[in-house]
Amino acid sequence: MNQDASYFFCGIGGSGMLPLAMIVQARGATIEGSDRALDQGRTPEKFDWLRAHGVTLHPQDGSGVTRADQTLIATGAIEDTVPDIGAAKRAGATIKTRPQLLSEIFNATATSVGVAGTSGKSTITGMIAWILHQTGRAPTVMNGAVMKNFADADHPFASALIGGPDLFVSEVDESDGSIAGYDPTVAVVSNISLDHKSMEELRDLFGGFVARATTAVLNLDNPETAALAQTLPAGKAITFGLGEEKADLSGHDLTPLPAGMKFRLIEGWSEHDVILNVPGAHNVANALAALGATRALGVPTSEAVKALETFAGIRRRMEVVGTAGDITVIDDFAHNPDKIAATLKTLHAFDGRLLILFQPHGFGPLKLMQSEFIEGFAGLMREDDVLLMPEPVYYGGTTDRSVGSEDIASGVRAAGRQAEALATRAACGDRIVEIAQPGDRIIVMGARDDTLSSFAAELLGRLG
Numbered sequence: 148m149n150q151d152a153s154y155f156f157c158g159i160g161g162s163g164m165l166p167l168a169m170i171v172q173a174r175g176a177t178i179e180g181s182d183r184a185l186d187q188g189r190t191p192e193k194f195d196w197l198r199a200h201g202v203t204l205h206p207q208d209g210s211g212v213t214r215a216d217q218t219l220i221a222t223g224a225i226e227d228t229v230p231d232i233g234a235a236k237r238a239g240a241t242i243k244t245r246p247q248l249l250s251e252i253f254n255a256t257a258t259s260v261g262v263a264g265t266s267g268k269s270t271i272t273g274m275i276a277w278i279l280h281q282t283g284r285a286p287t288v289m290n291g292a293v294m295k296n297f298a299d300a301d302h303p304f305a306s307a308l309i310g311g312p313d314l315f316v317s318e319v320d321e322s323d324g325s326i327a328g329y330d331p332t333v334a335v336v337s338n339i340s341l342d343h344k345s346m347e348e349l350r351d352l353f354g355g356f357v358a359r360a361t362t363a364v365l366n367l368d369n370p371e372t373a374a375l376a377q378t379l380p381a382g383k384a385i386t387f388g389l390g391e392e393k394a395d396l397s398g399h400d401l402t403p404l405p406a407g408m409k410f411r412l413i414e415g416w417s418e419h420d421v422i423l424n425v426p427g428a429h430n431v432a433n434a435l436a437a438l439g440a441t442r443a444l445g446v447p448t449s450e451a452v453k454a455l456e457t458f459a460g461i462r463r464r465m466e467v468v469g470t471a472g473d474i475t476v477i478d479d480f481a482h483n484p485d486k487i488a489a490t491l492k493t494l495h496a497f498d499g500r501l502l503i504l505f506q507p508h509g510f511g512p513l514k515l516m517q518s519e520f521i522e523g524f525a526g527l528m529r530e531d532d533v534l535l536m537p538e539p540v541y542y543g544g545t546t547d548r549s550v551g552s553e554d555i556a557s558g559v560r561a562a563g564r565q566a567e568a569l570a571t572r573a574a575c576g577d578r579i580v581e582i583a584q585p586g587d588r589i590i591v592m593g594a595r596d597d598t599l600s601s602f603a604a605e606l607l608g609r610l611g
Contacts, residue, residue, distance in 0.1 A: 155212050156180035157221045157231040160193050162291045166307030167249055170289060173309045181207035181231055190597045193304060209234030220248055246325030249289060249317065254330050256315035260440055261329050263319040263356055264337030266485040267433045271337060272318050273461050274437035276308055281454035282446050285310040289317040293462035326352050333443045334360035337436050339371035340485050364439035367391045385443055387435035389428060396439055398431045403496045419452045425460045427493030465490060468603045471611035473585035478603040482508045482594035484519040491527040499588050501532040502579050506572060506593035507539035507552060514550040521555055525562030534559055534566040535575040540596050572602060580609050
């Protein structure tokens with residue numbers, strides 16, 4: 148990367164853009180950017196932080212893109228109607244998507260770890276980052292969520308870790324097909340299930356990703372990733388699973404703890420007792436994936452297990468906001484059927500009614516997975532649980548809006564569970580405050596909207 152380069156990030160406050168901008172800045176480039184949320188006055192503390200760390204911010208009206216020597220970085224999904232794109236074309240600036248830039252950095256690194264899968268990517272990436280950091284490997288890490296271990300007063304948005312130039316760990320996304328651009332040393336695939344693309348497309352994308360790697364870390368508990376393992380030559384895959392004796396790394400005797408999990412790790416002839424400070428069987432699986440990745444990099448399992456015991460988790464992954472009047476508010480990123488199922492199963496390991504606010508992250512995913520959402524909620528909610536849904540996040544554009552939140556809520560009601568769709572998130576909040584009782588747990592679920600965390604904190608304040 149040219150250290151004198153100038154990059155303009157369109158949507159710089161996004162969960163995938165901000166950490167990439169920080170990594171590029173750390174390598175000597177000048178960073179500017181714009182964001183719709185900045186123009187709308189949302190999450191001002193994030194943009195204040197960016198300014199304080201040397202980033203020049205502009206309105207998202209094209210005024211910041213004026214020179215041919217700038218490289219404009221846009222999300223893969225951005226539309227040409229965005230003024231910054233038009234300005235870049237008029238100025239003769241280079242335009243790249245975020246995945247293009249990230250894959251260029253990733254593929255140029257001597258040793259790279261790509262973490263892919265429908266669910267668990269951010270947590271597995273954070274676990275790998277913490278193990279490598281604690282064992283002195285100095286990784287550079289690109290995550291899509293804040294890693295609590297690296298967050299402090301000066302780095303409240305610690306979704307990136309700036310380390311050395313020779314070891315790069317990154318989340319890799321299949322939803323936009325960009326996974327096809329990554330050539331990893333170690334490819335981690337947590338699971339494969341319906342999310343944004345058809346299963347046929349997903350099999351091709353993940354199959355190519357694994358084939359290009361030196362070592363693949365694959366989950367035998369998931370039929371699709373287990374099938375991938377069967378296609379690889381001997382010695383290329385490190386496998387993991389819960390109670391799966393055929394796996395190279397297997398978790399046994401899972402025991403829920405008030406704030407985490409305890410399990411026994413079997414690795415060949417070796418056994419380790421592992422304690423995690425993040426809850427749920429799905430986090431045991433995430434830990435096994437991380438242990439497989441660091442094993443592929445030569446980290447002794449005993450050292451990795453010790454590091455995992457102090458892994459603090461990922462922000463908005465079943466994060467307890469607080470308790471007021473014996474009612475607990477939890478902030479969670481769950482937004483697809485697999486993630487929602489993992490959250491509900493984990494919370495139902497303990498007593499208490501769930502008041503579930505689920506804000507869909509788009510009309511497209513809601514239509515694609517309508518039946519899966521209905522079956523997931525109806526199958527995992529208890530009789531006294533209540534689901535409340537505002538309409539999906541919508542920032543304009545040409546998205547098909549034929550399936551909305553009432554379609555999901557009515558399906559859940561038809562299956563005998565309590566569900567309501569209200570026009571706005573504020574109305575859902577009012578309803579939650581109205582019906583909440585001591586002993587309840589309120590779970591705020593959704594993705595691609597930073598204000599969900601503020602909403603969860605406001606709910607807690609109202610309950611207090």
